[in-house]
Amino acid sequence: MSGGAGGSGRASAERAVLRLARPYLGRLVGAGLLAAATEFAGLALMATATWLLMSAAGQPPLDRLTVAIVAVRALAIGRGVFRYTERLAGHDAVLRMITDVRARVFATLSTGRSATTQRSGDALSRLVSDVEAVQDLLLRVLVPGAAAALVGVLAVGGAALISLPAAGVLAVGLLLAGVALPLLATRLTRRSADQVAPLRGALAVDAIDLTHGAADLAAFGATGTALAAARGRAERLARLERRLAAAGFAVDAAGVLLAGLTAGAVVLVALRSGVGGVLVGVLAVGTLAAVEIALALVAAARQRTLLGAGLARVADLLTTPEATAPTATAPGAGGPDLGAERTGAADTGGATGLLPPGPGPGPGDAAPALAEGPHHVRLTGVTVRYRADAAPALDRLDLDLPAGRRVAVVGPSGAGKSTLTAVVTGTVVPERGRITVDGVDLAGYPPEQLPRAVGGLLAEAYVFHATVRENLLLGRPGATDDELAAATRAAGLLDWVRDQPHGWDTVVGEEGGQLSGGQRQRLALARAVLAAPGVLVLDEPTEGLDPAAADAVLASVLAATPAGHSVLLISHRLSGLADFDEIVVLDAGRAVQRGRHAELAAAPGWYREQWLRQEAAERGYLALAP
Numbered sequence: 001m002s003g004g005a006g007g008s009g010r011a012s013a014e015r016a017v018l019r020l021a022r023p024y025l026g027r028l029v030g031a032g033l034l035a036a037a038t039e040f041a042g043l044a045l046m047a048t049a050t051w052l053l054m055s056a057a058g059q060p061p062l063d064r065l066t067v068a069i070v071a072v073r074a075l076a077i078g079r080g081v082f083r084y085t086e087r088l089a090g091h092d093a094v095l096r097m098i099t100d101v102r103a104r105v106f107a108t109l110s111t112g113r114s115a116t117t118q119r120s121g122d123a124l125s126r127l128v129s130d131v132e133a134v135q136d137l138l139l140r141v142l143v144p145g146a147a148a149a150l151v152g153v154l155a156v157g158g159a160a161l162i163s164l165p166a167a168g169v170l171a172v173g174l175l176l177a178g179v180a181l182p183l184l185a186t187r188l189t190r191r192s193a194d195q196v197a198p199l200r201g202a203l204a205v206d207a208i209d210l211t212h213g214a215a216d217l218a219a220f221g222a223t224g225t226a227l228a229a230a231r232g233r234a235e236r237l238a239r240l241e242r243r244l245a246a247a248g249f250a251v252d253a254a255g256v257l258l259a260g261l262t263a264g265a266v267v268l269v270a271l272r273s274g275v276g277g278v279l280v281g282v283l284a285v286g287t288l289a290a291v292e293i294a295l296a297l298v299a300a301a302r303q304r305t306l307l308g309a310g311l312a313r314v315a316d317l318l319t320t321p322e323a324t325a326p327t328a329t330a331p332g333a334g335g336p337d338l339g340a341e342r343t344g345a346a347d348t349g350g351a352t353g354l355l356p357p358g359p360g361p362g363p364g365d366a367a368p369a370l371a372e373g374p375h376h377v378r379l380t381g382v383t384v385r386y387r388a389d390a391a392p393a394l395d396r397l398d399l400d401l402p403a404g405r406r407v408a409v410v411g412p413s414g415a416g417k418s419t420l421t422a423v424v425t426g427t428v429v430p431e432r433g434r435i436t437v438d439g440v441d442l443a444g445y446p447p448e449q450l451p452r453a454v455g456g457l458l459a460e461a462y463v464f465h466a467t468v469r470e471n472l473l474l475g476r477p478g479a480t481d482d483e484l485a486a487a488t489r490a491a492g493l494l495d496w497v498r499d500q501p502h503g504w505d506t507v508v509g510e511e512g513g514q515l516s517g518g519q520r521q522r523l524a525l526a527r528a529v530l531a532a533p534g535v536l537v538l539d540e541p542t543e544g545l546d547p548a549a550a551d552a553v554l555a556s557v558l559a560a561t562p563a564g565h566s567v568l569l570i571s572h573r574l575s576g577l578a579d580f581d582e583i584v585v586l587d588a589g590r591a592v593q594r595g596r597h598a599e600l601a602a603a604p605g606w607y608r609e610q611w612l613r614q615e616a617a618e619r620g621y622l623a624l625a626p
């Protein structure tokens with residue numbers, strides 16, 4: 001990741017972000033000109049009003065003042081109109097651009113391609129506050145900065161019409177206010193500002209850990225330590241922010257002093273060069289107004305310093321290579337289903353709206369499109385290693401999954417089963433070997449199309465703080481009520497939904513917190529069944545269900561899978577596998593046994609041992625069950 005500290009890193013991050021502004025350049029330039037017009041109207045208003053007041057004191061005939069009176073009114077009204085249209089144009093351009101940036105950042109997060117986004121707090125802060133840094137860079141740095149520079153030049157030009165030496169003094173004052181002071185402000189605040197953004201990110205992660213992990217922290221008696229660490233970070237952040245504020249006030253005070261000194265110097269020089277009294281007054285007030293406008297560059301510079309780290313983090317995501325090293329799916333991204341459209345179903349009771357589709361930078365426009373329906377997935381010699389010095393999580397694995405075939409993968413904990421699902425869904429890129437879908441390299445497909453072809457229920461499926469209907473529609477936007485009912489019935493959740501007062505519109509709570517563990521699992525499973533990808537991946541689909549329910553649910557889910565669709569089941573339970581075409585036993589990433597259930601249950605090895613052990617345990621469980 002490009003660090004936020006270095007000037008060149010900062011500049012390249014800004015360039016990466018600003019490249020996205022190109023389509024809106026016209027609107028942004030328009031907003032900049034309107035901002036300049038606003039400031040210039042303010043400056044001209046002060047100068048004209050001063051001329052009017054001072055001239056009126058000499059009681060000249062009214063017709064000599066008419067133009068100035070009209071000009072004052074026009075400038076006052078014009079300034080308001082310019083300000084309004086500038087805000088409208090600037091925000092319009094920036095909000096359009098921000099939508100693009102958010103979509104891209106989200107696309108990168110949801111495809112799990114960024115190796116640096118493993119934490120949900122971090123991902124959340126990137127999607128929200130870091131992306132706002134892009135908005136601030138344009139609206140609070142570039143547009144006002146450019147406007148102030150332009151008005152400064154115009155002010156010096158205007159002063160030169162009255163007195164050249166006075167214009168020279170004004171130019172020096174403006175350079176000090178608009179260049180030297182901003183540089184000083186940047187120098188004074190950079191070090192603290194570089195520490196503020198990571199600290200804020202750490203506090204966002206603390207907040208999530210302390211709330212989501214509260215029960216576990218309490219269970220291990222670690223609440224006090226975790227709170228103390230978070231408090232320590234919060235206090236450090238407060239100290240830094242106080243320091244930043246103090247430096248800011250000192251620079252602001254220097255700015256006010258500079259405005260007064262410049263105005264005084266302009267008056268002296270103008271008087272010496274014989275400028276008349278009224279015009280000296282105009283120069284003095286105009287100078288005060290012009291320096292104040294130039295001081296906006298101090299605020300812009302300060303803002304720019306604060307934005308550095310956030311911009312670097314966004315740029316890091318925007319420039320993440322398509323697929324490089326093995327990466328885990330970003331937690332909370334909810335797996336591939338999140339490409340679904342916002343459903344707009346009934347009131348979610350304060351629930352999060354589900355996320356919009358991200359355009360997802362595909363590997364190339366020429367990539368083949370993945371149609372709905374059956375697909376043929378094949379793995380040849382696939383090796384995955386999470387770290388260079390670690391043993392492979394998958395070791396030269398071959399797997400053939402033609403249309404309609406059902407393969408179960410079993411094996412001890414850590415054998416590589418979930419890694420296999422990550423590989424076939426494209427979230428982990430193997431170090432060696434090939435994965436093809438219909439004969440074409442998996443990496444050749446646009447990432448946003450893959451979930452429709454290869455997907456389903458992945459490890460730790462996420463249930464959103466939304467209604468049952470919205471959670472389900474994520475799998476297949478636009479599904480009918482009958483389809484919802486069929487998928488929910490297959491997962492054994494339909495009776496529960498029908499018993500709820502709000503039925504499909506029942507809000508399930510944050511992370512499905514208002515459901516039991518089994519209901520949450522069934523809801524996630526129903527979503528996978530509804531999605532009906534051509535290759536249905538089921539990673540421990542019956543986790544958390546009792547043995548009898550597990551067998552029934554697995555059977556009904558398999559029965560609900562459309563003909564021709566293949567199934568890749570990851571399971572630690574060995575019952576219900578009798579009808580599978582192939583069972584692969586993984587151990588340390590290698591396929592150590594392959595065959596159908598009857599063959600494996602008869603042959604000596606891990607499968608037979610495990611099968612006998614589970615049979616005995618479940619017979620005991622069933623005997624004890626009421």
Ligand SMILES: Nc1ncnc2c1ncn2[C@@H]1O[C@H](COP(=O)(O)OP(=O)(O)OP(=O)(O)O)[C@@H](O)[C@H]1O
Nearest residue numbers: 328386387393411412413414415416417418419420
């Ligand atoms: N994101 C990761 N980073 C580093 N190592 C990982 C990561 N995910 C898995 N591993 C390692 O890869 C190996 C295979 O893990 P994997 O989760 O695929 O096993 P599994 O068979 O699904 O295990 P379980 O049945 O316990 O879920 C393990 O040794 C694990 O420690």
